Structures are given as C-alpha cells and as structure tokens.
Amino acid sequence: MPRERKRLSGGLPLSDLYSQVLAPMAAQRPSATALVSHDEGGQALSFRELKRLADSIALGLERAGVGPGARVAVAAPNCIGFAAAVFAVAHVGAALVPVAPLLRPPEVAKLLADSRPQLFLLSHRLPVEARAGFSAAAQGVRKALLADGSVEDVSSEPVRGDALNPPGTAAVLYTSGTTGLPKGVVLTTKNLVSNARASAEVLSRLGPGQDVFTSILPFFHSFGLTTGLLLPLLAGGCALLFTSFSPRAFLRGAAQHKAAIMLLVPEMYRTLTAVAAAGAAGEALLPALRACVSGGAALPPQTARQFEGAFRVPIHQGYGVTETSPVLSISNLLEPPIPECSGEPIPGVELAIVDADGNELPAGADGEIAAAGPNVAAGYFEREELTAQRFRTLSLSGRPPKRYYLTGDVGHLDERGRIYVRGRMDDMIVVNGLNVYPSEIANALGQFPGCVEVVVGRVRSEVHGQEPVALMVLSEGSAATEEQVKAFAAARLAPHKVPAQVLFVPEILKNPLQKPLPRQMLLGMGLPAC
Known part of the structure; x- marks a missing residue:
C-alpha cells in the first residue's frame, strides 16, 4: 500500500479521485460490479477488486519514483488497467496526463515535451509497434509498462523533480489541437x-x-x-x-x-x-x-x-x-x-x-x-x-x-x-458582412434525399469575403448534382447561406474524437479554406 497521506499542506483534508470516488464506493458497495471490459473477454471487477488493483499500481508508481505533485503520462485504450491507473495516480498524489493511443510518435514527443511527466506508462494493451514508437518518442522520460495490476520494466532515466503540480491537481488533459498546437487543460479533483x-x-x-x-x-x-x-x-x-x-x-x-x-x-x-x-x-x-x-x-x-x-x-x-x-x-x-x-x-x-x-x-x-x-x-x-x-x-x-x-x-x-x-466563433462564415453558421446549413442539407452525412466549411472569396462550401456523402446507389443540392438549399435557407459549392466525397475526414475536419479536406482539394 502507498504510504498514508492524511492531509495536504495548510491542514486541508486529502482530496483526490481515489479518496473521493473509488475508496468510498469500495467501502459502501464492495461486491457490486464496477467495471466490465467487453474487449478483455468480458472481465468484470467489483469495487473492492478495482480498489485492490489501483492499490497495486500505486505501489508500483511509488517504487518507480512517483510521489505527490508529479505528473504521470499514460497511453492506453479504455481497459481495466487504465481505469485502475486513473485512481492509482491520484492515490500517490500525482496528476494524470492521458496520451491518445492514436497519436503519432512526433505528436507524442511534443506532448511530453510540454507536460514534462515524471513517468510515462505504456499499456501492454497497446500494439507492440505503437509501444515501440511511443517509447522512442519519449527521449529522456522515465518509462514503464502498465500491466493489468502492476508497473513493470521501469527504465533507467532519472525522475524529473521540477515544476510540480499544486495540491488538488487531478489531470492535465490536452485538447485535440485542430485549430493549433494542443493545450494542456489543468483540471482539479x-x-x-x-x-x-x-x-x-x-x-x-x-x-x-x-x-x-x-x-x-x-x-x-x-x-x-x-x-x-x-x-x-x-x-x-x-x-x-x-x-x-x-x-x-x-x-x-x-x-x-x-x-x-x-x-x-x-x-x-x-x-x-x-x-x-x-x-x-x-x-x-x-x-x-x-x-x-x-x-x-x-x-x-x-x-x-x-x-x-x-x-x-x-x-x-x-x-x-x-x-x-x-x-x-x-x-x-x-x-x-x-x-x-x-x-x-x-x-x-x-x-x-x-x-x-x-x-x-x-x-x-x-x-x-x-x-x-x-x-x-x-x-x-x-x-x-x-x-x-x-x-x-x-x-x-x-x-x-x-x-x-x-x-x-x-x-x-x-x-x-x-x-x-x-x-465555434472561429468557424463562423461571414458572407457580405452577414454571419452564417455552418451547422445551420448542414442541418438543412442533411434532409436532402440520399444524404448520409454532410459538413460545411468556408473558403475565401474576392467578391463576398467568405463563402460556405458543403461536403456531402451520398448513400450507395444514390445520385445527385450540385445544382439539385443548391436548389434544395435555396428553398430552405436565405440566399447568402446557400453553399457556393457542393462537393460529393466518399467520406468525411474526422479527428480521433470523430469531429469532422472540413478545413483540412478543403485544403487537401486545393481550395482556399480559411
């Protein structure tokens, strides 16, 4: 068990995700099922078992040199080990820095350089090639393997001791960064x-x-x-x-x-x-x-x-x-x-x-x-x-x-x-000085017969300043022309909201959270997206 930490500085009661969420539920409903992992053979854990797993991982974190105020990066899919690690990191007084498994090694390197974790946990549930790429990207960062109930194969890099978190910090979550470099959002317990x-x-x-x-x-x-x-x-x-x-x-x-x-x-x-x-x-x-x-x-x-x-x-x-x-x-x-x-x-x-x-x-x-x-x-x-x-x-x-x-x-x-x-304010389309919301156009065009999915982006226009452009996916066997879609839109939207172009595409590009990326698609087509 990690050493007991009864109080934080200033005499305030201990407050972390382990003590506020897991420990009370394990005491109140020890035998009730807390987790079931469908993709891990349907394995189920009670609240008592989840707490024991978190305790075991917390002990491994302490042995790896992690203590209060540290940051622990974790790369894992939604699995039992990751769920337990969320509470284990909190139990030793550290803050969680989740790393999206879909990132590429150069993106991981940037995130780690910005967050400067004291330890980087790589789940054994990640593909071997992904673990190898992430590990190579983590130059100078102490690394370890996160198994279901243990922290193994701790590397030899020294543990950083600078820039510790203030008490109460639970996680640093990095935004998707679709409009710029990702930012770390500091969330407290x-x-x-x-x-x-x-x-x-x-x-x-x-x-x-x-x-x-x-x-x-x-x-x-x-x-x-x-x-x-x-x-x-x-x-x-x-x-x-x-x-x-x-x-x-x-x-x-x-x-x-x-x-x-x-x-x-x-x-x-x-x-x-x-x-x-x-x-x-x-x-x-x-x-x-x-x-x-x-x-x-x-x-x-x-x-x-x-x-x-x-x-x-x-x-x-x-x-x-x-x-x-x-x-x-x-x-x-x-x-x-x-x-x-x-x-x-x-x-x-x-x-x-x-x-x-x-x-x-x-x-x-x-x-x-x-x-x-x-x-x-x-x-x-x-x-x-x-x-x-x-x-x-x-x-x-x-x-x-x-x-x-x-x-x-x-x-x-x-x-x-x-x-x-x-x-988003950043996504608003200004046509001849009039505000146009992409979602309003997309909702109207989504009713077009045969439309499976549609998103709207914007391009620069010498005449109107900006113009909306629709990207539409049609169902298999459906056919339509740009003129038909524009006529459909014109019957439902004001003239300045009708897309200047309608482009039929096989699929909509999305980020890992399934948010459409119309700007990237338009740029890839050689259009002056803005």
Whole structure:
C-alpha cells in the first residue's frame, strides 16, 4: 500500500479521485460490479477488486519514483488497467496526463515535451509497434509498462523533480489541437468530481437503478474520463468498457451486458443507426436501453430522428468543453428533446451569453457562451497569458463577480435558460458582412434525399469575403448534382447561406474524437479554406 497521506499542506483534508470516488464506493458497495471490459473477454471487477488493483499500481508508481505533485503520462485504450491507473495516480498524489493511443510518435514527443511527466506508462494493451514508437518518442522520460495490476520494466532515466503540480491537481488533459498546437487543460479533483456528481444528479431523475453505462469514449478526453468512468462509479452503476469502436461489436456488447445509459458522439449514433437499418430491429438489439446522451459536437436532427426510429429511445443533446470538465448542460431527460437545444445547465453551473466587451446579452441574442461553476478548470498548463484571456472574472448584470470560462462558442439562451449552440466563433462564415453558421446549413442539407452525412466549411472569396462550401456523402446507389443540392438549399435557407459549392466525397475526414475536419479536406482539394 502507498504510504498514508492524511492531509495536504495548510491542514486541508486529502482530496483526490481515489479518496473521493473509488475508496468510498469500495467501502459502501464492495461486491457490486464496477467495471466490465467487453474487449478483455468480458472481465468484470467489483469495487473492492478495482480498489485492490489501483492499490497495486500505486505501489508500483511509488517504487518507480512517483510521489505527490508529479505528473504521470499514460497511453492506453479504455481497459481495466487504465481505469485502475486513473485512481492509482491520484492515490500517490500525482496528476494524470492521458496520451491518445492514436497519436503519432512526433505528436507524442511534443506532448511530453510540454507536460514534462515524471513517468510515462505504456499499456501492454497497446500494439507492440505503437509501444515501440511511443517509447522512442519519449527521449529522456522515465518509462514503464502498465500491466493489468502492476508497473513493470521501469527504465533507467532519472525522475524529473521540477515544476510540480499544486495540491488538488487531478489531470492535465490536452485538447485535440485542430485549430493549433494542443493545450494542456489543468483540471482539479474538485472540477472532475463536482461535474460527475452533478451529471449523476441529472441522470437520477430517470428513477432508481444500478445502470450499466457504455464507456467507449476515450479516457484521454474529458467527455470519456468524466462520463465514461467517474460518472458511472459515482452513480453506483457499472462502466462497460470498449477498447475501440466497431458498430456491430459495440451493439453486441451493449446488448449482452444490458447497457442502459449510452453516452456517445453524433457520428457513433449515425453509424449505429446504419447498422440497425441493415439488420435486426432496434428494440431487439438493446432492450435495456433507457437513456442516450450525445456530446462532443452538434447532433444533426436527422441523426436524432433516425436513431430514435431504429432504437425507440430519443437522443438527448449535451454541451460541454474540456475546460469545464466537460459537462455544462443536458436536455431534460423526462421531456422530448428539442432539436438543436442542449438543455439547461446542470446543477452548480451558470451559463451566460456575452458580447465582445464582456457584457451580458438578453435571452435570444447570439453571443459568446461563458460558463461558471466548480467544474471550470484551473487554467492552461504553464500558459498564464492564455489563461488570463480565456478565464476571466466578470460581474454580469449587477451580480457579484464570478470567474467564467469564455468558451469561444456562439449561442443563445431562451427564456427558460436553455442553451442553443450555434458553433465555434472561429468557424463562423461571414458572407457580405452577414454571419452564417455552418451547422445551420448542414442541418438543412442533411434532409436532402440520399444524404448520409454532410459538413460545411468556408473558403475565401474576392467578391463576398467568405463563402460556405458543403461536403456531402451520398448513400450507395444514390445520385445527385450540385445544382439539385443548391436548389434544395435555396428553398430552405436565405440566399447568402446557400453553399457556393457542393462537393460529393466518399467520406468525411474526422479527428480521433470523430469531429469532422472540413478545413483540412478543403485544403487537401486545393481550395482556399480559411
């Protein structure tokens, strides 16, 4: 067992993910199932067994020289070893730095150079070639193999002792970096636990139940870490782990283990619907399913309609960002979802809409979404200037000053305080001085007959400043012309919103979190994307 750490500096009680989440649940429900790993032969662990596994890994971390204030990088799929390591790292007083297994070695090298971990754990569940590439990229960093219950083969590099974390730091999560170099978001135990507990409170409105939660969203992202691991455990449920996403295998596993709560990104819901349409009826596939939540990107209305038609369960839209741990809002689970509405803020969260000067805007007015609450991150890792820009203390409409995170997303609140997210400020298309939101165009074009998927990007225009360009995937056997799609759009959108071009493509390029990358696609086609 790691040495006992009763108190942090200043006499404050110990607070980490191990003591706040795992240890209490292991004491309250020791024999209840905490995890089931579908892709590891269906292996199941009780809360008591998960705690023992975390204790064993924590002991190995201490032997490898990891202690309070350190950072531990972990590269692993969603497996039992990674889940246990999350709590083991916390138990020794260190902070987790997840490394996405899909990164290439040069990207790993940059992340490690920025985060400067004291140890880099490489899961034995990674392909051998991936482990070798990651290990080679980690020059000067002490490395070790993360087995299911142990830390093995510790390399000989010295343990760094500089720039330790302040007490309470739980994780440094790196953003996807689609608009620039990835940034490390510093999340505290309070951030993550308060967010998971508030989300559990929202789900409790469905009524009592020891639910099985699908846990396929990667733990290297806040959506996966919070809603795929911490939320199920704090809610007294079970996390059903998948190491990778294969629609048919996922449906088989979810049905076999009676998944009740599904948390996915829109693209996953779309592909599940396609599989259901090609096979058995949805109600036979997931008989225990009782709630679905989508996040990570805007949920196209046609995806929501088609999924509900196949599985007889509606998809509720959530909204959040890494810097808020991540959940900010979820639509009312007891009411039919409203298209394009992400619901009310979860307990403890405040959302406001502000203009460029930080003034609050009234209901119905579009502006930048600002968020406050215990889930708002400490800031960006060693980026004080950027932290000061994005995390600001504002006094809105005469209320006492409060620390807000400026999300960079555009949206508005309705009279009931429900949030409608338009999209990223950086993605807005300005046509002849008029703001155009890509999601609005995509939602309209998504209804075109034969359209499987569509995204909208922007290009420079000498005449209009900027113009929208649609990238569309048609179903097998479907045919359409650019003129037909434009005519369809013109009947549903104002003239300045009709795409200047419609390009038919075999597939939409996406990042590891299944977010579309229209700019990269347009640049690859030689178009002046901006």
